Amino acid sequence: MYSKIAFGNVKKSFKDYSIYFLTLTLAVCVFYSFNSIESQKAILEMSESDSSNLEMMMGLISTISVFVSFILGGLIVYANNFLIKKRKKELGVYMTLGMGKGKISTILLIETLIVGAISLVSGLALGLILSQGLSVVTSKLFEVAMTEYQFIISFSAIGKTILYFSIIFVIVMILNTVIISRYKIIDLLTSGRKNESIKIKNSLVYVLIFIVAVLSLGVAYKLVIEAGLDTSNPKFKISILLGVIGTVLVFFSLAGFGLNLIQKSKNIYFKDLNIFILRQINSKINTNFLSMSVICLMLFLTMGILSTGLSFKDALQKGIENTTPFDASASMYLSEENKIKSIEESFNNIGFKFDDNEKYVYFFEYTIDAKLKDIFAKNIKDEQRKKLKKYEQFSPGVITISEYNEIRKLYGEGPITLDSNEVLFTSTKNIIIDTVNDILKYNDKLNLGNKEYTIKNKEVITDAMRTSGYSDNIFSMIVNDDVIKGKNPSASYLNINYDPTKKEETEKKYVNLFRRFIDRELDFDEAGFIVVETKDEAIARTKGMTTTVLFVGIYLGIVFLISSMAVLSLQQLSEASDSADRYKSLKRIGANDKMINKTIFIQTLIYFTLPLVLAFIHSIVGIKVVNEFIIMYGKPDIGSSALMTAGIFIVVYLGYFYATYTGYKNIVKNS
Known part of the structure; x- marks a missing residue:
């Protein structure tokens, strides 16, 4: 019976699971693709010197994969918690009807198994296709001429992917059981009615915090430009600390500071449904300022890694000539x-x-x-x-x-x-x-x-x-x-x-x-x-080093990007469920579907854009510093790297943005 309920829930809530499912599929795909490099056709035709470089690269990728598994594991646990939060009322109804917490945990366990199995199969299937393209990229980077095309399946990479993600899903199942055991019926049934309060009542305090944040970032930028990539320089360490503190303070103060600033402009504040939009954004940022800070820093790292990776490789290889x-x-x-x-x-x-x-x-x-x-x-x-x-x-x-x-x-x-x-x-x-x-x-x-x-x-x-x-x-x-x-x-x-x-x-x-x-x-x-x-x-040593740096950079960059976009999407969809009653109230006072969809679009756009904008500002300074380092080895050409980074960002960003906007609308519409 529990299996039947679980299958029914997955089928019924597939739209709610779509972002979760998409993220898991992409995570499995990327993980398999990069861990399958050693089995690719281009690798099998390498010279002895290139093979030693590959061995070094695969050793580093294996080590990085452990780190990546922690990131993806944290992402999956985070996403799972949001899905549980979204289904609080449903779980509350189960309890009201007399179902025990142990039985509810069993249903969630089966649901996790179903979604995990589907994600693993689909992710591995997509990874098999992507890895063939990665084989061509590998051959170009190592300058290996492939004599003929051959479809390669890396069983060792499949085994590693299944092992790592199975461990992650087991952890998710255990956490689900712990979470359910702590819930009370009253909390589950009334969760959507709780609103986030402003942490600090005095708006002047938010203004002062925002000014401190901007000053912290300004000093951080100045120090890192002076220190360059000299990690032993105290200025470099202080700049990192101030950069993190400044980023957190920007998002902490943004809710109160931004709302207070716009409230002073009556023409904007009272136009259409702007009051509702601003209050919604204020509540979201106020609740999630820490996660938005982390996302901003991850996006900054992604931009920096991807946009300087190719130029670093090109500069070193031109310099070696x-x-x-x-x-x-x-x-x-x-x-x-x-x-x-x-x-x-x-x-x-x-x-x-x-x-x-x-x-x-x-x-x-x-x-x-x-x-x-x-x-x-x-x-x-x-x-x-x-x-x-x-x-x-x-x-x-x-x-x-x-x-x-x-x-x-x-x-x-x-x-x-x-x-x-x-x-x-x-x-x-x-x-x-x-x-x-x-x-x-x-x-x-x-x-x-x-x-x-x-x-x-x-x-x-x-x-x-x-x-x-x-x-x-x-x-x-x-x-x-x-x-x-x-x-x-x-x-x-x-x-x-x-x-x-x-x-x-x-x-x-x-x-x-x-x-x-x-x-x-x-x-x-x-x-x-x-x-x-x-x-x-x-030449072989330089080629091996630069290719390794580029591969690891792309690997981490894509993982950070997927993780950031997934967290933003899941937060939005979770807020959509909690805010369903508010949209019903808007409907009752005369707001039509077009106006409601516009508020959803603006909210989603602002929420997705804020960490991206600050990350872009960080990356301008970061890329300048990295280029000063690269120029010691050769003239960097950031054009191709920037285009590649922009392309990856546009595809992933627009994909998650559209899926989030559509999912948000469906949740509001169905409510």
């Missing part, structure tokens, strides 16, 4: 204690030989007692000094013109002549390049060792000195050989270009050489310690 000019590079940092004073000496000691057709260049780097802040001591604007502040204590690396010309020869370029009082300025850090280029427009002199030199180049040389996985040349100078005469080098370097006919074989040779140093197979006193970086390794 400039920082890997040679097939391989080796580096050895020197000190007075080291017995080995150069890479050349180390190679001679271990008997390493170059192949006949390999081209290579040894060179040294020197460090001089000078800081960036002292080099450009004159004619620097405050804005430029502020940009250079982070690097002002760095000492420049110095390379002799003779060795630099050898590097240029390996580039395939001609030599450069340099007078004794001339220097060349080089850097691969974009923030340094742009700032110093501005300085060089009106300042071609610099101080070096208490002597003034002329900067020969009118723009910073951006060519990398060696192959590296990142822009490690903050700033360095090319000087005449006499300038560093008698000084000890701080580092020894080697650049290599392979024999084109034996590239794969030579790549393995240098990778194995590096492993010998890492595994301590070579005696330190005899060989020292050399770091070898190959172009292919640097």
Whole structure:
């Protein structure tokens, strides 16, 4: 009998379950899709280096999935509580007719099983389709050519999805039993008549709180712009704290502050059904200001993650093209204690030989007692000094013109002549390049060792000195050989270009050489310690890292977006049930269906828009800060990321908004 009642309730209340069902289906779909990546066709055709990157990515996604399961679990529990609240009168009628709390719990348990099973099946079916598209995206990001299309089913991902969501539904069932056991008949039958009261009676207090909130956010924005993404900087931590406090205070004060502000404009307040709309919105925000604050912060994270993910990947991959000019590079940092004073000496000691057709260049780097802040001591604007502040204590690396010309020869370029009082300025850090280029427009002199030199180049040389996985040349100078005469080098370097006919074989040779140093197979006193970086390794590592960041970002972003929209929808639908008697009163005093539908539309629009607007303002500052970080690796192009983010937001936002508006109207109409 209980099964029959449960099936009847699910069938009868399917419209009420639609948002809940939609959210569960999307959650299962996204969870399965991202956990099925390792089984996709594109992954099976990866090279060895890409496979190691995939292993790292899947490990991170598995860890993130545990975090995601907590988010989705919290969402499902939250949604379930709203559905229980919506059905209080129905449950009260059951109790009035003599049904015990245990029997009611059994009905709810069966209903949860039915909805959960349907959601799992439909979500997995949709996930199977979505994962095939994700396979194509994966192949593009990892630059893997798929030889043929093949429909792949990941049974491990299906097992993980069923396990995680089964645990969530068991928790929901237990909580339903606990919730029902605490209800009294009088509370169930009169729940819709209880209204939320204003927490603070004095409207001036709300105005003051709103001003404090705006000031908190303003200070938070200022601090985070100054600190950037330096998480160790106290300003960054304070900005996060003030940002959260400011967001909560905005929504806490908005109910009283906004209502008080609009009440002063009689033309707006007394127009049509605006009094009713404002009172409804006031009650909702007053009740749900904490959840709206959380939703706003989640939407902010979603916007930031999605809109900067692609630009971060593109910037790093474009930057790696400039920082890997040679097939391989080796580096050895020197000190007075080291017995080995150069890479050349180390190679001679271990008997390493170059192949006949390999081209290579040894060179040294020197460090001089000078800081960036002292080099450009004159004619620097405050804005430029502020940009250079982070690097002002760095000492420049110095390379002799003779060795630099050898590097240029390996580039395939001609030599450069340099007078004794001339220097060349080089850097691969974009923030340094742009700032110093501005300085060089009106300042071609610099101080070096208490002597003034002329900067020969009118723009910073951006060519990398060696192959590296990142822009490690903050700033360095090319000087005449006499300038560093008698000084000890701080580092020894080697650049290599392979024999084109034996590239794969030579790549393995240098990778194995590096492993010998890492595994301590070579005696330190005899060989020292050399770091070898190959172009292919640097590109593969960067590609793996950026793709991992992008995948995890999209994964979390979509989960946050779905969760935020679902909570907003469920809150609205729950309020619709509680407010049914108020709409009956509107009908009795002469309001027609068109006027009532308009009030529902405006309420839903405002409720959906408020957290989105504040999240958008947060994201403007957040994206600016992230772009300042990305620009250190390459020029970010946020256009494609912004379009992708806008597309995802529009589809999910409009879908949930329409479903909520339609559901709200149906609840009011049926009441």
